[in-house]
Amino acid sequence: MGRPAPEWAARRAARLTADVERLRDRPAPASLVVAGADDRVELHTLGTGRRPRAALAVGTASTLGTAERYAVHSAIALLTLTTERSRSLQAAEARIGSAVLRMLLAGEPDHARAVAGDLYGELLDAPFRLVVAEAAGPAEAAGDAAGAAEGAWSAGLVDAVESAAARFGEALLVVPYGERLVLLVADGGAAQLAAVEYAAFVDAGRADGREQAEEPGPLMGLSAPAGPIAAASAYKQAEQSLSVARRRGRCLVEHEELAAGSVLPLLADDAVRAFADGLLRALRDHDATGRGDLVASLRAWLSRHGQWDAAAADLGVHRHTLRYRMRRVEEILGRSLDDPDVRMELWLSLKATSTPTD
Template sequence: MAPTLAAVAALPSLRLLLRSDASLDVPVRWVAVSELTDPTPFLEGGELVLTTGMRLDDADTYVARLVGRAVAGLGFGVGLGHDRVPESLVGAARRHGLPLLEVPRPTPFVAIGKAVSRMLAAEQYEDVTRAAKAQRELARAALRGPDAVLAVLARVLRGWALLLDPAGEVSHAAPDSARARAAEVAVELPRLASAASLALPGPIVVQPVGLGRRPRAYLAVGTPDQLRPVAHTVVGAAVSLLSLRSETSEHRVREALGGLLLGTPPGFPEEPVRVLLCGPDTADALEGDPAADRCLTVPHGALTAVIAPDAIADRIAALAVAAGPVGVGDPVPLTGAVRSLGQAERARPGEGVRRHSDLPGGVLGQLGDPAREAAAQLLTPLDPVLRASLHAYLAHHGQGDPAARALGIHRHTLRHRMRRAADLLDRDLDDPTARAELWIALTLTDGPTPP
């Protein structure tokens, strides 16, 4: 957006003085210097016109012409032809609502032109930077699917976005309330057969998605104001990403199905593989690492499943943990990926990384999340010190001396801690059933070996 006349007038180096009561909240698109009685044939509108009034005869007609051309304002230089701004010009500016600025003699017109040029360049640079940032966000969103692309697009443009199938039915919307605009867009889609894009009242812009003759979808975007060039750039980037995704997705599906039929699935991770169950933003955490190119990343409910070669599973887990806890299944052939996913679900901890093989085996290994939640609830009253002490005490079969030595504390200290733990848990530590229950609870939450 161009700088406003108020921003130009506020520059202290120019020392401009406001001589009319018109609003300065108008964009300045350029600076034009002219001493003509009628400069309007050489103007486009939006200029700050500068003059010294050398040929100013009829101030009212002069100002009316400028207002009719929709100039941003008039700057009158004093100290040359006029010692001050003529009252006739001030009166005409006030009657017609034209912003009038007095330019003092020490301020050359070229300084005003340079200042506005710098402000325009800064605005353009900001637009380019904003567009580049939006394009990066869209590229990352494209990895997560059309919903994410539309969400970024609606937020960046402060509007709404719809993705319609070739029949005009909504497939994705951001926000969901934008679905109410689908009917007014769908009725106009036939016009796209002879146009690259549509501009509808609203304002609304519609573009086809796809690389072939027949669009695979249509992207419609609505904004509060007319789209500026930078916004059109962002919309174009979204269309390109959605087009590329639609074409490559079908190609990969066909390739994968053909490979499976022939027994040589292309592009799949080398066997054996592990399935990692990770946080929802795992794609961002893996972005840019070459190891991620050897994996398949798939949405799994609100989480993300990653099928990774066993050889690099640890590296992928170390990267993915930045997006949340990671559960890691056991190595399996590709055909066993579902089994490894189930193991990853059971292994996924509250934080950090945990392998399925780290879980207790046997009967304890069959206990699921409800048992772990109950165990965590049971042990909640214990602080880390009491918890570690109890774990060591039970690991040594209730024998105080070896447990105290393992902890590096005096046996009386351990005895005091066990009395405290028994009170907090409301359990008799001499009761075998209570000790078994606590051992299972600690094993399910901390592992079989005392920390």
């Protein structure tokens, strides 16, 4: 329902919500009479589709006469025309927005600008950011592009960013992208701030347990500022941030956090641990036989950047013993410790599989 008029009608309209929902379940056109203690309300569906888009509520003291009935029917016809026209315009804007985004991601910024025109052109004339959002769990993900933007997981986000953009006159691009939702927002603008604030609200709800199952909120990744030429890179940044948000159980992660942070927390990923266990398994199996301590020796040698004397002193062995152990590491792994890539992989594997006491 739209805004009630006159002012007192707002209180009455709030009590009609359940009746409007019942009416929407009926094939259009449909109507319903709700009799109250002091008044009588007629509800009429608006729209020509199978499911009505809105409802008109007409309050009367008694049954409408012929003249009043004609007036109501005329209002229904005009409001239906306006509703359907608005719906068609929104659908056309959505198609243009989808085309603009796909051209940007395909590396065709000039074509994207031409299609954007006055509708989205200002977004491409200044730095923007991409937000990639998805449902917090697979069961909540929308099944197709049309459903993604209307899913419960994204409704709050879309409402927050669209309201903020409208208040400040900002252009905003919201595009269903498979089971995801992609937002193109002005860098530092009201829509970006609204997305960040909405994420903070969702995280706070998850923390204190007040998040509702029917509206679980999304997971989001936010790119660094970019221009049309770098849109594809910005999308990858947003995807990387989204992956981290999913792993950390947060609603939103900004790409700047990843660049400013440490790579070490990312080693907790199951795939990284599996790789590390596989790489070091042969060394651990060797040590389990009591024929040496190759893993600890390798860790000491790498931590000392290959300095034999310093690493041997840390281990309390002669440097010749350490040299022998490192040759055994190379033989068992079939890799050369002279290769910096090998040393990097081994060090990260040791970090990924280390315990707090290591």
